[in-house]
Amino acid sequence: xxxxxxxxxxxxxxxxxxxxxxxxxxxxxxxxxxxxxxxxxxxxxxxxxxxxxxxxxxxxxxxxxxxxxxxxxxxxxxxxxxxxxxxxxxxxxxxxxxxxxxxxxxxxxxxxxxxxxxxxxxxxxxxxxxxxxxxxxxxxxxxxxxxxxxxxxxxxxxxxxxxxxxxxxxxxxxxxxxxxxxxxxxxxxxxxxxxxxxxxxxxxxxxxxxxxxxxxxxxxxxxxxxxx
Numbered sequence: 001x002x003x004x005x006x007x008x009x010x011x012x013x014x015x016x017x018x019x020x021x022x023x024x025x026x027x028x029x030x031x032x033x034x035x036x037x038x039x040x041x042x043x044x045x046x047x048x049x050x051x052x053x054x055x056x057x058x059x060x061x062x063x064x065x066x067x068x069x070x071x072x073x074x075x076x077x078x079x080x081x082x083x084x085x086x087x088x089x090x091x092x093x094x095x096x097x098x099x100x101x102x103x104x105x106x107x108x109x110x111x112x113x114x115x116x117x118x119x120x121x122x123x124x125x126x127x128x129x130x131x132x133x134x135x136x137x138x139x140x141x142x143x144x145x146x147x148x149x150x151x152x153x154x155x156x157x158x159x160x161x162x163x164x165x166x167x168x169x170x171x172x173x174x175x176x177x178x179x180x181x182x183x184x185x186x187x188x189x190x191x192x193x194x195x196x197x198x199x200x201x202x203x204x205x206x207x208x209x210x211x212x213x214x215x216x217x218x219x220x221x222x223x224x225x226x227x228x
Contacts, residue, residue, distance in 0.1 A: 002045050002059065008038040017046060017053050025053035034058040063224040075133040078141040078215060080226040085211070088134050092127060099123060135206075140222035141215030152202050159195035162188050 001019055008015035013029035015038050025046070031054040032038055041062030046053040066077060071087060079087075099120040106113040132153075136146035166189040218225050 003053075005038045005040055005042040005044060005062075007040055010037060012195065015110040017044060017056070019046075019048065019053075023048075023051070025051055027053040027056055032056050036061075048090055060219045061224045062190065063226050065226070071134070072130040073133060075136040075146055075221045078220075078226050079134065079137040079212070079216060081138075081213075083226065084134065084138050088130065092131075095123065097119075135210065136216075138210040138214055140220075141226065142210060143216040143222065152206050153201070155195045155202060156199040159192050159199055162195065164193035166192055188222065 001021060003017040003019040003025065006016040006018050006024070015027050015029075015032075017027060019025055019063050025048055027046070031046075031052075033041075033056060034044075036058075038056075038058075040045075042058055043060040046056040047058050048054075054181045063078075065083075066074070066079070070077070071079070071083075072097050099116060103113060103116045103120055106116055132149060135149055135152075139146050139148050165185065215225065216228065217227075
């Protein structure tokens, strides 16, 4: 029979299960065959004798919503689409937009403008790691390896490096007195443009795959389902 753990008291090593037949079954720690301690909401399979459950096996552990530090700084586990958009993307967009507006309306020569510009730069740097680990957790929710994020960031980073190298060549040529208006598109520039196009295509796929699609139903190799 299947059911859900109602609760477990580690002091007395006793607990209770709400069976899917509508009845309540008591159990003791010796009846539990899971590696970890029973937790409220865990989906289990068990044998029932009267009002007692025995041979209890964990089917699907309860999902515990990550706290602040785990959510923003740990790559472990899974998060749902709503967590991704409401706990990260929306606050990131709002804070970034407000800072940009404040920078824009402050006078360019004012102290406030310098302070706000510095704050915007710091904010952009601070969110780099959370952006990566939160995306990894969304990738996990689709039961895919977090290393897949390299398919997004790899071409993007390499494209910017090549673009910088291309523009640097143009700046050096201009400093030498050569006419570089517009800059000559050499092999480095072509490679940078191709990689930018590839990164845009990959970004679109990531948006659909990890921003719009539901994660795997039920527990997967990265943890329990965040949508119960």
